[in-house]
Amino acid sequence: MKLTAYFLSLVSALLLLIVALPASACGPYPPIIPTPDYFRLPADKVKSSTDYDREENLLLWQALTSDRIPLKDIEQAVYKDSREKFDAHTGYWPRTTDNLFYIYINNTGDEEIIDFLYTAKSLEERRRKMNSSWYYPRKKEWSEEHTDFDDIIESCREYRGTRLRDRYALQLTRALFASHRYAECVEYVDSAFAAFPDTNLFKRMAQEYAEGSLIRLKENGLDSILDDAGDFDSRVEAMAAVNPDSPRLIDYIRANADNTVGMLRIVPVLRSLIKNPKALYKGDWLFALAFIGYECECRPEEARAHIYQAMRQRFSSENLRDLAWAYKMKLDAVAGYTGSLVDDLRWIEGKADPLQADAGEWVRRCRNIIYENWIPGLWRSRDYTTAILLCGYADAFDCAEIIHAADKHNMSESEGYINSHDYGSLSFQMMQSLSSSQLAAVYAGVRVSSPLKDFLRRLAPVDSDYFNELIGTLALREENYAKAVQYLSLVSDDYNSSLNINTGGYLACDPFILSYIHRSGYTLSYKDGEWLPAYHYAVAPSPYNNAKLDFARRMLELEQMKKHGRTADDRGLARLMYAVGRMNSFESCWALTQYWRGWVGLFEPSLQYWEGSFCEHNYGFLYDYEYSGREEETHNIFRQETNAALSMLTTDDARAKAQYLLGNLRTIKRRYPGTPVAQRLATSCDNWHSWL
DSSP: OHHHHHHHHHHHHHHHHHHHSGGGGSOOOOOEEOOOOSSSOOGGGOOOHHHHHHHHHHHHHHHHSOTTSOHHHHHIIIIISOHHHHHHHHSSSOOOOOOHHHHHHHHTTOHHHHHHHHHHHHHHHHHHHHHSTTOOOOGGGGSSSOOTTHHHHHHHHTOOOSTTHHHHHHHHHHHHHHTTOHHHHHHHHHHHTTTSOTTOHHHHHHHHHHHHHHHHHTOSOHHHHHHHHHOHHHHHHHHHHHOTTOHHHHHHHHHTTTOHHHHHHTHHHHHHHHHOTTOSOHHHHHHHHHHIIIIISOOHHHHHHHHHHHTTSOOSOHHHHHHHHHHHHHHHHHHTOOTTHHHHHHHHHHHTOTTSTTHHHHHHHHHHIIIIIIHHHHHHTTOHHHHHHHHHHHHHOSHHHHHTHHHHHHOOGGGOOOOOOOTTSHHHHHHTTSOHHHHHHHHHHHTSOOHHHHHHTTTSOOOHHHHHHHHHHHHHHTTOHHHHHHHHTTSOHHHHHHOHHHHTTTTOBOTTSOTTHHHHOEEEEEETTEEEEEEOOSBOSSOOTTHHHHHHHHHHHHHHHHHHOSSHHHHHHHHHHHHHHHHHHHTTTGGGTOSOOSSSOOSOOEESSOOTTHHHHHSTTSOOGGGTTHHHHHHHHHHHHHHHHHHHOOSHHHHHHHHHHHTOHHHHHHHOTTSHHHHHHHHHOTTGGGGO
16 A cells, blocks of 8 residues: 555656656647638628629620720729719820720720710719718708709710610619609619610619619518518529529529528529529539538538539639539548549649649648548548558648659658658657557558559658657557567667657656656666666766667566566566556656657647537547556556566565665665665665655
């Protein structure tokens, strides 16, 4: 009982000492699985209805004039410049400008466009004046019909041309609405736009004014109009009927992709669009069906069929096609299909070109596909080689690494070793969650040539020191010391000296002493066939490069002595020393079997957004000593082995040496005062009395 109580207090002190070490207070930190957008439209990309109208109108102006005029020049003249500035650039003596829109309409003498834009800007100026908090209408403007817009209304009615007829009709509609002539506004829209198709931009904009007029007139039911505006599937159906090729339709669907119920309801609309011969961008709708099938219906096979169909169709934008390609990679990963993986990864490396503004997002997508979709499936199928090689590729996947991949791949280890491995990376955590035999098989597998492996090795870490050091460490963790010696003997001194656990002093602790030796300065050593106390510093002043290899060799010697020692005392002391070494290799000298012990939970990858128990379910296999139940097991084995070793001893001299090893100096003085150990302590240890 006394031994147990002393040991538990000793372990507590050791753990406090470990936590106090400087390196325990900082990273590395748990890896994060990125969660970028694919089909979903990011919040910062969601546009208002006005934004879509403006973009479409600019394109229409470009088509009406010249496609060589930059859209920014059209936007400046049509939307940004005031009526006064517009007049200065288009009057009898136009102001000099480099704006190609102004240059074009002046050089072509297009008075029709000039008159229209002057009228539209006059209307906008007056509407802005009325909306100002400083606007005070004249007395006559309190009447039912406001007369401030009469001249503009009349000017629009007088237009007899055809080229700008829909534009003038919209301006007249806006003038009627601004004049509060709501009934006339509704009637005019119905008649003026009857001949125009529903896809016409200006008709759609005019109908919004008509709907606003109806609300104010309380006709057609205010509640029904508002309900329709908020009904997602009804809005999608209406927009698809008007113009399925309008970019606002696919953007509206993408902006509401988190509305699972709504997305399921629009499936019939999407299927009808795919069958509609007039719909140009069937790739968009098949992509949407693939997204719904995987995210909302949990049907990955059906989703994959849709995404493959989508890739053979036309998309409304190159960006959406790229996102569909990346989504295909996700669904291929779920299916475990590697047939196109090399081509897909090569493509996505091109998207991560550092000269591309969105390169960072493509890095995140690549890591998401591998971490979230590839790794769990490969691990469950026990394809550890592909999983670790692919994960190592993802860990290193960034713009700079891709650029220098060829140089890294062609550099020989003899050119000098620089340890750039991140031991907080997910691939390393996966590697040290295997057994030494499994990892040895992985290392043999990653060196076998194949198109996929050859491609991944460009970025993934595959050098021999990296693998051999870890395999040897896993063997130490398994108490397979012969195997540990085999692999650790292959690790170069340069590599060992580069390890943070070495440079930080974590490998300098002697695993065959307990904490009291840190103060007394003595330990036991077996020399010339006898166990003797010997002076020894517990912490070396400089890195101890071969600590793991020396420990393995020492444990092998103790294993032999446990079995073949000359006397029972020799065998018992060897067993005790072995128990101390084993326990310390997991606890106070944890760096012999582990790479991290601190308050940061290193082996806990997580998604950037909350998603139930995804990581717990898919990455629960990651090794973590403190949460694996090994700690209690280590202590129990130590107690059992200690008691068994003490029971083997036959002489007081051996028992005194055992108590000395365990730090029970009071026991030595009380029970074994006449032994050489007690006499040596009494005459050689300055702090003898402080231990009694």
